[in-house]
Structure formats: C-alpha cells, structure tokens
Amino acid sequence: xxxxAEKPAEAGAIPSMTVTLKxxxxxxxxxxxxxxxxxxxxxxxxxAHATDRxxxxxxxxxxxxxxxxxxxxxxxHGVCGSDAMRINARNRLACKTLLKDLNPAKPIMVEPIxxxxxxxxxxxxxxxxxxxxxxxxxxxxxxxxxxxxxxxxSPEDRARFDDxxxxxxxxxxxTSCPVFWTDGQYFGPQAIVGAHRFIFDSRDEGxxxxxxxxxxxxGVWKCRTAFNCTEACPRGIEVTKAISEVxxxxxxxxx
Amino acid sequence: MSQAPELxxxxxxxxxxxxxxxxxxxxxxxxxxxxLLIALIAIHLTVNLVRGDGINQIDFAFxxxxxxxxxxxxxxxTMLILxxxxxxxxxxxxxxDYARKPWLHATLTWALRITTVVIIxxxxxxxxxxxxxxxxxxxxxxxxxxxxxx
Numbered sequence: 001x002x003x004x005a006e007k008p009a010e011a012g013a014i015p016s017m018t019v020t021l022k023x024x025x026x027x028x029x030x031x032x033x034x035x036x037x038x039x040x041x042x043x044x045x046x047x048a049h050a051t052d053r054x055x056x057x058x059x060x061x062x063x064x065x066x067x068x069x070x071x072x073x074x075x076x077h078g079v080c081g082s083d084a085m086r087i088n089a090r091n092r093l094a095c096k097t098l099l100k101d102l103n104p105a106k107p108i109m110v111e112p113i114x115x116x117x118x119x120x121x122x123x124x125x126x127x128x129x130x131x132x133x134x135x136x137x138x139x140x141x142x143x144x145x146x147x148x149x150x151x152x153x154s155p156e157d158r159a160r161f162d163d164x165x166x167x168x169x170x171x172x173x174x175t176s177c178p179v180f181w182t183d184g185q186y187f188g189p190q191a192i193v194g195a196h197r198f199i200f201d202s203r204d205e206g207x208x209x210x211x212x213x214x215x216x217x218x219g220v221w222k223c224r225t226a227f228n229c230t231e232a233c234p235r236g237i238e239v240t241k242a243i244s245e246v247x248x249x250x251x252x253x254x255x
Numbered sequence: 256m257s258q259a260p261e262l263x264x265x266x267x268x269x270x271x272x273x274x275x276x277x278x279x280x281x282x283x284x285x286x287x288x289x290x291l292l293i294a295l296i297a298i299h300l301t302v303n304l305v306r307g308d309g310i311n312q313i314d315f316a317f318x319x320x321x322x323x324x325x326x327x328x329x330x331x332x333t334m335l336i337l338x339x340x341x342x343x344x345x346x347x348x349x350x351x352d353y354a355r356k357p358w359l360h361a362t363l364t365w366a367l368r369i370t371t372v373v374i375i376x377x378x379x380x381x382x383x384x385x386x387x388x389x390x391x392x393x394x395x396x397x398x399x400x401x402x403x404x405x
Contacts, residue, residue, distance in 0.1 A: 179352065182352040182353055183351070183352055183353075183355060215276070215278070215279060216278075217278060219278070221278040221279060221281070221282045247282070250279060251279065251283065
C-alpha cells in the first residue's frame with residue numbers, strides 16, 4: 001500500500017492542489033456514538049496532483065485519514081465496473097474521473113449510486129440490479145447440436161450489436177434512470193442493453209424469449225427516453241438507442 | 256458453485272398475457288395521438304385566434320357558428336377524445352410510477368378513469384346538443400344564420 005502512496009521524484013513537476021471531497025456516508029453499525037443507520041455528509045481535504053482521479057483521492061482518505069470509509073473498487077482502471085458512484089450529481093466511475101476536470105475549487109460531492117439500497121458509505125446492494133440482468137437470460141441460446149468449430153458470423157452481423165458488448169455492468173446507467181428510481185420495478189437500462197447484445201446477435205436463437213420478457217409491464221415500455229443512461233455510461237454505449245431498437249423490434253416484429 | 260441468491264424485485268412473475276401488448280399499444284397510442292394533437296391544436300389556435308379578427312372575434316356568435324357546422328363538431332370531438340385519452344394515459348403512467356401504496360394507487364387510478372369519462376361525456380354532449388340559436392335571446396349576439404329561424 002505504501003508503495004502506491006509514494007510518488008516518484010519527478011512527480012513534483014506535476015502541479016499539485018488541495019481538493020475537498022464531501023462524501024455522503026452511511027453508518028449501518030452506529031460507530032463513534034452515532035445511531036445505527038445514520039446518513040451524514042463528511043468533508044475530507046487531500047493533497048492531490050493534477051493527474052489524480054477521484055479514486056486516488058478516495059484511496060488517500062481511506063489509507064491516511066479514515067480507514068472506515070467504505071467503497072468498492074477492483075481493477076481501478078475502468079474495466080471491472082466496481083466503482084460507479086455519483087460524483088457531482090452525475091454517475092461516473094471514480095477511476096475514470098480526473099479531479100482537475102471537476103472544478104477542484106469547490107468541494108467535490110461523492111454519493112452512492114441512487115435507487116439501490118445502501119449498505120455502507122458508497123457501497124450499495126447490487127442484487128436487484130443483477131436480478132434484472134439474470135432475468136433477461138444473458139447467455140447464448142441455440143437449438144440443435146453444438147457445432148464442432150466456433151459459430152461463424154459476418155463482420156456486419158457482429159457490428160449490429162457491437163455497441164452493447166461494451167457493457168461492464170457498473171450500474172451507472174440503471175441508477176441514473178428516473179423511472180428506475182421511482183418504483184424499482186423497471187428492468188432498467190442495463191438489463192435492456194444486456195438483452196440487446198443477444199437479441200441482435202445472429203448466432204443466438206432466444207431473441208423472442210427475451211423480447212417477450214422486455215414486452216412486460218416492467219420492460220422497455222417504461223422507458224421515457226430521458227437519455228440519462230446514455231449520458232451516464234462510462235463506456236460510451238448509446239443506451240437509449242439500444243432501448244429504442246428493442247422497442248422497434250417489438251413494434252415491427254423484425255430484428 | 257453456490258446457487259444464485261433468491262431473486263428480489265424486480266421479479267414480478269412474467270405475464271405473457273395481454274398485459275405486455277397493452278403496454279405496447281399504450282406506448283404507440285401516446286406517440287401517434289401526440290403527433291395528431293400537435294396538428295389539431297395548431298389548426299384550432301390558428302382558426303380561433305389568428306385568422307379573421309384574431310382574439311377579438313371570439314364571442315357567443317363565433318363559437319355557436321363553429322359548433323353549428325358538422326366539420327367543426329367532429330374536429331372538436333376528435334381533439335377532445337385524443338386530448339383526454341392522451342392526458343389520461345400519461346397520468347396513469349405517473350400514478351404507476353409514484354403511487355406505491357396499493358390503496359393510493361387504486362384510488363388515484365379510479366379517480367382518473369372516472370374524471371376522464373365524465374369530461375369526455377360532458378364535452379361530447381356540449382358538442383352535439385349545442386343550440387346555436389336559443390329562444391328569446393338578443394338577436395345581435397347570435398350567429399347570422401339564426402335569423403332564418405326566427
């Protein structure tokens with residue numbers, strides 16, 4: 001841990017700055033005389049370099065100031081999708097957001113993603129989110145015997161669903177969706193993206209099973225095209241477009 | 256491998272009944288009626304407020320003259336139905352989203368259905384039973400064609 005905290009000597013060339021982070025914390029255990037389940041804002045001030053990300057600042061707080069701060073991160077490089085959080089009122093990955101891009105003159109607000117039950121500080125219960133994903137059956141469905149070689153596909157057929165293969169299940173889109181916030185019954189943008197990836201795959205044969213699921217009460221018709229999901233996606237997936245393509249397939253019966 | 260944990264919301268049993276199709280048609284209706292309403296309301300506002308003497312022309316005689324013509328009766332009737340169903344459908348979606356307590360949801364949904372039907376019935380009654388030439392009225396306030404009857 002200390003090895004990461006030590007900067008090489010030439011790091012002094014990078015301008016450093018003082019950044020204040022205002023973190024929405026949730027204490028399920030009631031430590032330090034707080035009542036169990038208290039929600040409160042806490043401010044931390046850290047020295048950071050212009051090249052630092054929000055995740056680096058969170059690391060500094062956890063390692064040097066308050067070890068009780070809880071947040072998820074795994075790869076720390078925008079691949080695993082563990083550290084989605086609401087930073088300055090927008091869902092982003094903490095590991096892909098540079099502090100200098102966030103106006104460090106003002107306190108940077110960090111909150112857990114909305115619409116999922118908070119477990120501690122920035123950690124939420126992702127189970128309802130994954131349950132939606134499981135429900136659209138995110139696996140290859142075929143009939144007949146499996147071929148001996150790989151299932152071939154033309155580049156055009158592959159390009160059809162290329163955008164939605166980029167999803168890393170970080171939940172930034174689903175937890176930015178105002179319809180998901182309201183009743184929690186909506187599948188959410190991510191599950192539709194996950195379904196889109198298989199519906200428009202020429203090798204998959206379960207498209208109508210998935211479309212039937214998305215035609216349900218909690219499915220695509222709940223989408224109000226607010227575009228929050230497209231804006232939130234750290235992978236740049238055009239989520240609203242994918243949802244519209246699913247609606248189009250349901251309306252025309254053509255894929 | 257341990258088994259996946261028990262599913263929680265959103266895992267309402269998937270209905271393959273008419274429910275899904277109803278949602279789809281409500282979605283399509285909302286888009287089609289929205290486009291139609293833009294055209295209908297634009298014509299309505301132009302005819303009433305822009306053409307002729309503009310806003311000053313609206314009096315009993317003007318309205319009575321319009322409602323005496325079957326074209327405007329059916330035009331207004333279409334606008335009434337589309338506007339009420341479009342607006343009611345939109346309100347239904349808002350209630351579905353935000354009224355989470357079952358009794359509140361049921362109360363609001365029924366209040367919405369009843370008001371929608373009552374307004375449609377009242378509006379239709381006015382449109383098709385309206386008398387442009389009421390008896391014993393001041394002839395100067397009535398549309399010009401009323402003179403034929405008196």
